[in-house]
Amino acid sequence: MGSTNSTLSKIPNVEELMQETGFTPAHIVRLYDRFEALDKEKTGHLRPQDFGAINRLAMNPIGDRIIGAFFSPGQETVDFHSFVRILAHFRPADKKRPKDPSMPEPVNSRTSKLKYPPLVFSLISVAFQLYDQDKDGKISRAELLQVLRSMLEMQVTEEQLESIADRTIQEADLDKDDAISFEEFRKSLEKVNIDHKMSIRFLR
């Protein structure tokens, strides 16, 4: 398609991006259009305010965390490449894609030490990172409290929140360090059908 190609040619290093994330040209174009729509001042970068302008994100209880996920620590802006890379985490891993051994492994098929299907690993690890704001690899009681507070939106007393947080940690915490590690987090979600959650067809 002519317009696709012309849009693609505007993006630097688009081939590398597609290889890395596994998005098709059509996806990249759609994301690029969205990126441009968000980037009102046409600087080629997105700032937190641009994300904040999205109404749906503003209404979302954890909207600010999601926005924060796009910006690596220390960075004030996010360019198109990082934008696409982050969104690639929410893509179901496509088993049919031919794996070119010379190319580096795509972003979301990290089959590292955990023998878990890549797509699930991705979503859970993103969720864990959003819980764990101080990046110490554990969800502490305070972090859990923060998340609960933002999800429950002032409709409960502090006491109730604390007891829920206590109960949650008590249930999940197997090594009794009063915090939830990634393994414990993953274990507590093993009964949940995560596969079904990956239904953002936009990104398939």
Place this chain on the structure above:
Amino acid sequence: MPAFSCAFPGCRRDLLVIVLVVFVGIGLPIEASAPAYQSHGTEGSHLTNITNTKKAFPVLAVNYEHVRKPFEIALWILLALLMKLGFHLIPRLSAVVPESCLLIVVGLLVGGLIKVIGEEPPVLDSQLFFLCLLPPIILDAGYFLPIRPFTENVGTILVFAVIGTLWNAFFMGGLLYALCQIESVGLSGVDLLACLLFGSIVSAVDPVAVLAVFEEIHINELVHILVFGESLLNDAVTVVLYNLFEEFSKVGTVTVLDVFLGVVCFFVVSLGGVLVGAIYGFLAAFTSRFTSHTRVIEPLFVFLYSYMAYLSSEMFHLSGIMALIACGVVMRPYVEANISHKSYTTIKYFLKMWSSVSETLIFIFLGVSTVAGPHAWNWTFVITTVILCLVSRVLGVIGLTFIINKFRIVKLTKKDQFIVAYGGLRGAIAFSLGYLLSNSHQMRNLFLTAIITVIFFTVFVQGMTIRPLVELLAVKKKKESKPSINEEIHTEFLDHLLTGVEGVCGHYGHYHWKEKLNRFNKTYVKRWLIAGENFKEPELIAFYRKMELKQAIMMVESGQLPSVLPSTISMQNIQPRAIPRVSKKREEEIRRILRANLQNNKQKMRSRSYSRHTLFDADEEDNVSEVRLRKTKMEMERRVSVMERRVSVMEREGRCDGEGGSV
């Protein structure tokens, strides 16, 4: 393990036979000689007619006609339940043969006995079936329908239900017509419309049979909800096709307009049914808002509104089953927020009880009707029907899955497809629809015979072999899961996350609409339907509160918290006012009791979830004992440490209260 123990090895079997004989023996002579007694009861004749010869005052008189109908009904139900009891006393039988088969066999025996005596065995009256026996089962299924898997797979379920049933009906009807054209079969009188009518009756998967068989095999949630959902939703298709072909076969011709009207009718029937159900559901929810002072009648509202929904939609020839399901699904979240815990248990108990009785009666009557019904046997027709049923089902499932898998994220594997195809059982609904055919259809008896054969084949052969096949193919079984606050919180978190990502992409997808619906529900609907201030309570809190409440009840029941009442907010915040000093000996004793309890529960355990036979999941009971043990240990440790702290504080202050040791 049955509580009943016996000295002799064959004793249980003998008892069973005796019970059967006694009841049949009592019931039948009374039925047979019923007309012999006349109903009087007018002693007034003595006063008005003094010229009558004086009879001796009847000290004891038998008046059977007076109680005949209720007596018979009660007797049949009692027989059904005793049979059910009997099966579970015979140890290995219930593990091999599904209950439905055994009940049909009993029905056959009873029907045979009645015929031998010379009476006319009762047939499964269609009105009785559709108005009394079917609704409890469907309501039980609808009220406890697992919403999440259902809505996640609703597209697939609808495709199977609508397109699958249509395919089955036309495929079978068409091929049977082709068969009838062959001279040697001798059925050349059967026209296309009659065949299509027959096809539409026999093509629908039956919810009663599916429930009865699938309950015992603990298949994984996905396959279970697919087959079960299909059996519920294909009612609309069956109703439309049945009425359509019945009308047409009277007239004899079909025009394009008729077909078009048929399609419109389908939408009206299904959506209309759902609408009627939803309206009654909202009414029930609204009513439950005001029942805080009359808790005793709360369950009745649930039952009556649902039954009214069913009857109302049947009145308009809409799909009663879909109305019932819609009613149950709509009213459940609001009603449960309003009613008391006891009412909830009552509703659960009564629904399971009634649906159990209904199911048992249906299968027994199927057996009896087989003996009773007029039969017309034609080898070719019947055998072909059975084969075609299987073939069309398999082809349909494979073909549809091929198309559906293109749209699904979690694809259906070959094993899943096999179970879905093999689990397509036919049951009493097909029989009743066949029975409803007016006698003007000259093929009625043949059709009935064929339907019964298909039902027998699916229930007996498929029902009995599905369990070993599931084991053989190592199909994924149901995962046991206890309610976990972690799951609730993290699932909600993931939902928010994915909604947010959809927002970033600018995509109006699945999560967006779900979020919108939730918001609408919270701001407008809950305000009207939930009593008091509860409507503001987020679901997470309600869930947490229920969990804590359950635990508190268990702990009090196990006797671990004699005088200390837990606050409703948290178990952790218990103020230890009167701490009994728990000596080591007592602790050991308590531990022993708890462990015994745990073993007891394990013995009673049969892990089922959409189960007819247990009220609480056995896992829950098991989990409860486990949690009990853990919590109690924790509590005791905490109390001991608090005690020690207190003692040390008191020692430091130089006082010596006797407070430390009240037992």
